[in-house]
Amino acid sequence: MITVHGLYKSYGAHPLFQGISIQVEKGEAVVLIGPSGSGKSTMLRCINGLETFERGEVIVDGIELHSINSKRPSKQEAERIRNVRLKLGMVFQQFNLFPHMTVLQNIIEAPVRVLGMSREQSVADAREILRQINLEGKINSYPGQLSGGEQQRVAIARALAMRPEAMLFDEPTSSLDPEMAGEVLSVIRKLVDGGMTTIIATHEMGFAHEAADRVVVFDKGNIIETGPPTEIFTDPKVPRTREFLNRVLGRFRI
């Protein structure tokens, strides 16, 4: 479903990825963990064309993105990137809801304007999604009137309204307090259980343990270890993984 192959990426003179590869099958839930600055966000951003990269390729559902060098891609390239994005939903740490639109407008904006869906249809969709995440009552609220957890759930709803093939989450709960984080994680959990292909960068090890089909450990722009959560969390093979887990699990008990 999603393949990253031999990706090279540097920020200015600082190389981050040097030929990194990753493969995610349809229906798989992959969790990316690793120390801060190890490249998890950058990986997600490369997958849906928010970052340029120098070498390698990203293939999403058969659409290939080759090294994107220019901040101003050609029309053709831009269209290919857009097609990749149409297959992927993305959720950010900072929610990034449109503050000048209500919850409903946030959700139906892209289906109506990008997919050309009818208003009636997209409103009905939005209501259904909001019902599933218990936010029907907030349909006419503005983002500024919602709690962080509610905003993040709306952001997920907004991405889902585009009926993506896969979802990318970049630390979806890092700016939430534990209670709100729980609400959001349970929504993601439902998605994963429903068979949605997902890649999640997170520091929530408990969640990774329970929900992931596979855990990928990043360190300084390299994938140092990958495997099922039971294996990674109970019997990591790589010393760096063990160090990292000891550090974070000291704080977050499974």
Next chain:
Amino acid sequence: MYMAAPPKPKEGTLERIKERGYLLWGADAEGGAPYAFPDPGDPSKIIGFEVDLADAIAHELGVKAVQSQNAWDSLIPALERGDFDFAMNGIEVTEGRKNHVLFSEPYYIYTEQLVVQKDNTDIKSIVDLKGRRVGTLSGTVAQDILMGMGGVNVKIYSGQVEPYQDLALSRLDAVLLDLPIAAYYAKPNPKLKYAGPPVGEGLYAIAVRKNDTELKKKLDGILAKLYSTGELKKIYEKWGLWNKKQEKLASFFEDSGATTLEEGRRAPVKNFFPMLLKGAGVTVLISVSSMALAIGLGLLLTLMRLYAGPPFEWLATSYIEVYRGTPLLIQLFILYYGLPNVGISLNPVMAAFLGLGMNYAAYEAELYRAGINAVPNGQMEAALTLGMTRGLAVRRVILPQAVKIALPGITNDFIALFKDSSLVSVIAMVELTKTYSMLAASTLRFFQLGLITALLYFGMSYPLSLLARRLEKRLKKDQR
């Protein structure tokens, strides 16, 4: 009527006057009495000896005369660009001007009159002027005389009222100006007196475009006829400007134009309201339309600068820097007087609209850019990941937020533009400030009319200030 004419092609002026049914003559009603100035009794009417002369000439041509308002300093370039058929406004025949225009036979012989304070006994004639502060008008023969003498501390003015005011206030030691001006403004003033007999001698003549020989001949014929029938004498006598063949100057000292000045001083202030309101109307029209242009063009510039790529980005940036880095006044001059040199002739309304609009567009563009930059990056990224194109994201997500941020600034700029609109009077637009200075110059009621004019401006801009403040408050609330 203060009418501004659309530009005319350059040949066959005489025919066109006849076809059109009226002749357009250029003069500056702010230049003042007794040449051409607003009638204090009915300020929407221009009167003066040159108005009478223009009417007489028009009568001979079988048409009506319409005055075209234009700043005195730029009468000649405006004539050259074809704004009116001829210029007649105390324009002295000089060699320099002959390079640019064709002069008719003279219609008046003027002299220069030195004026000093009543109790002054040191200055008896112009030979006593060395080392003194002497006021005169810019671009006049009097200025040339004073400059030519050497050692005189010459102060140049652009209006004919102010030198006498400064003289009365002892800011000047003397004023040298054409006798008709002295007769109107200095003679009635009890604090001032004439010093010595008039000096110099020069000619006022009608200026036509260089290739308008036919028109010149016709005007010469008409002037000759007006001389011989005594009609010209009648006009000058009416204005107290007649002097035996204009060589015997004694009769010049008779009471004359002073009557009109007194009338203007005593006229009820409500007489001036219609004129001032009309000026305010022009100000509103110019401000609103050029602000609309500024908002639209500013947006285009911002989008080019931020999203359109290298050549456009560079163009927009240069535009903004050039327009912000040069004075609006210069931009207006270039638009109105400069462009005709390359074959583009704009009428005053168009030049004012473009001049103000294009200048403010640069400032609006900067406001939008600040607004767009204040929208977090994540907004664009979120929109892109939803499959929006950059264009759609800018339109639906970025701009609505940016405009909200920029709105108080835009309102403030509108208030500034309102006041800057007074600058367009230099390109022959008669708006509120110009109306005020014309009326004030002919009545000397600078204070009273000034207060009324200021109140009119305030009445228009204060509601905008309130609006700006409300928008700012609302923005703060939204950000919480």
